[in-house]
Amino acid sequence: MTPFEPAPEIRRISTARSLKAMNRAVKQGFRPLIKKIEPNPEIQxxxxxxxxxxxxxxxxxxxxxxxxxxxxxxxxxxxxxxxxRYPYAWDLPFAAYLLPPDLEVGEDVILDDLIEDLLGTVWNQGDTYRRERCKARWTGTDFELLHTNDEDTRIIVG
Structure with a gap:
């Protein structure tokens, strides 16, 4: 790629947080990658x-x-x-990334509604919030999350 070529568009992966949404996606050709929701005690x-x-x-x-x-x-x-307190509540204790049928091993994507509870924002008053989205790489069985908390965490002062 030369400096004048546009960067390739990175695909976005949606998350289903209800059985209805998961089953609707299956009918549309997606495969749900189901993951347990585990609250991060650092988020409060x-x-x-x-x-x-x-x-x-x-x-x-x-x-x-x-x-x-x-x-x-x-x-x-x-x-x-x-x-x-932990500020997030989900109807189900699990959610699913909706994998398109043509997702390739090694493909980088954006997970738009991150299931994993990663630190995203820190407020100097002690509040911390979860990261909403994250770049990831498909391994063929799961996503490798491409982030570092030190570099990616937003800091709010006030």
């Missing part, structure tokens, strides 16, 4: 719940600066103090 977001003493209004905050920006005062009670 925080929240606190506060309630106004007079009105009963309830608020849920996810930013430590909420007290400063929203003027929490003595009028608000903390009902649930800052707590971390």
């Amino acid at each position: 977001t925080k929240y606190q719940v506060v309630q106004h003493r007079e009105t009963g209004e309830v608020r849920c905050d996810g930013d430590y600066r909420a007290t400063q920006f929203f003027g929490l005062s003595q009028e608000w009670d903390v009902i649930i103090p800052w707590t971390f």
